[in-house]
Amino acid sequence: MALPTRVKIVEVAPRDGLQNEKTFVPTEVKIELIDRLSAAGFANIEAASFVSPKWVPQMADGAEVMAGIARRPGTIYSVLTPNMKGLEGALAARADEVVIFGAASEAFSQKNINCSIAESIARFEPVAQAAKAAGVRLRGSISCALGCPYQGEVPIEAVVDVVRRYMALGCDEVDVADTIGVGTPRRVREVMSAVTQVIDPARVSGHFHDTYGQSLANILASLEAGIGIFHASASGLGGCPYAKGATGNVATEDVLYMLRGLDIETGVDFDAVVDTGQWISACLQRAGGSRAGNAVAAKRAA
Ligand code: HMG
Ligand code: MG
Numbered sequence: 001m002a003l004p005t006r007v008k009i010v011e012v013a014p015r016d017g018l019q020n021e022k023t024f025v026p027t028e029v030k031i032e033l034i035d036r037l038s039a040a041g042f043a044n045i046e047a048a049s050f051v052s053p054k055w056v057p058q059m060a061d062g063a064e065v066m067a068g069i070a071r072r073p074g075t076i077y078s079v080l081t082p083n084m085k086g087l088e089g090a091l092a093a094r095a096d097e098v099v100i101f102g103a104a105s106e107a108f109s110q111k112n113i114n115c116s117i118a119e120s121i122a123r124f125e126p127v128a129q130a131a132k133a134a135g136v137r138l139r140g141s142i143s144c145a146l147g148c149p150y151q152g153e154v155p156i157e158a159v160v161d162v163v164r165r166y167m168a169l170g171c172d173e174v175d176v177a178d179t180i181g182v183g184t185p186r187r188v189r190e191v192m193s194a195v196t197q198v199i200d201p202a203r204v205s206g207h208f209h210d211t212y213g214q215s216l217a218n219i220l221a222s223l224e225a226g227i228g229i230f231h232a233s234a235s236g237l238g239g240c241p242y243a244k245g246a247t248g249n250v251a252t253e254d255v256l257y258m259l260r261g262l263d264i265e266t267g268v269d270f271d272a273v274v275d276t277g278q279w280i281s282a283c284l285q286r287a288g289g290s291r292a293g294n295a296v297a298a299k300r301a302a
Helices: 013-017 027-039 062-068 084-092 106-113 117-133 156-169 185-195 215-224 252-261 270-283 291-301
Strands: 008-011 044-049 076-080 097-103 137-143 173-178 204-208 229-232
Touching: 008 252, 013 027, 013 044, 013 076, 027 044, 027 062, 027 270, 044 062, 062 076, 062 084, 076 084, 076 137, 084 097, 084 117, 097 106, 097 117, 097 156, 106 117, 106 137, 117 137, 117 156, 137 156, 156 173, 156 185, 173 185, 173 229, 185 204, 185 215, 204 215, 215 252, 229 252, 252 270, 252 291, 270 291
Parallel strands: 008 044, 008 229, 044 076, 076 097, 097 137, 137 173, 173 204, 204 229
Antiparallel strands: none
């Protein structure tokens, strides 16, 4: 299949990137991160989570973050909403898109959101209805679509089943997430091919954590399967508190570098993302986590 000429990158550093940081990242740093990413031209930024602060303390300031950002016209600011309480917070914060997040693995569903897959879908039903009634976009994320830290192998049919359930809830977009970064290109192609039998590929995204260094290869395999939306995190920040040992999302700078080499447009300013990746890494007192970002920064310093 011919590769797309344009893809959408969803920048998830402010949410997936920061949620697992042990030390509380000040609200003004979160706001500056989002403002920098907005200025870099992202069409979609995952900005915050409206989840229990006991479960994920780092995301407790979602309302303040959403109130403080400078919104770029045309950018969709998304937030995670596991239940009605989260949805109410999201609507009050004027989120453009809410994300319900379930799993293709029962064990992970229990650990992450404290209920079974079937219970999670029942819990998402009123959230989806209220989001639709409010005219807000709805996205559904499927964790462990390529493997689970607790149960290991995840059948492709389990992923497809959640896709069907999300479509029945009215999701505008569905994320196929490799939470622990175990997937490899052949399996990714198989999963994406199966998923796109039941949903328009234009509504599917790939969300790859880079634990085993497979993300870029998996993105290429997804592109070949007709997928045109990818999640990435500046400087490769991130990880899920309920997926021990899993590292961050694929670094946005690395994805942009690869896509540029493939003549695929994103509308995102690569240099601005390199700056942002280096800046947020310095804020967190660590070395940059993007190979491409570090290479550019080293070249500039030479
Ligand atoms: P629970 O304890 O089963 O729910 O948590 P509950 O309804 O019994 O509520 C317990 C307490 O939490 C109550 O407070 C609620 O008010 C409060 P208390 O009475 O004890 O003081 N609460 C909330 N507070 C604020 N906002 C809310 C909210 N809901 C309840 N929305 C729940 C169930 C889902 C809430 C909990 O398990 C939770 O918040 N989990 C968060 C999980 C999470 O954020 N994980 C990381 C994001 S997912 C991810 O990273 C994967 C992804 O990147 C894709 C991939 O890579 O796989 C998307
Ligand atoms: Mg994730």
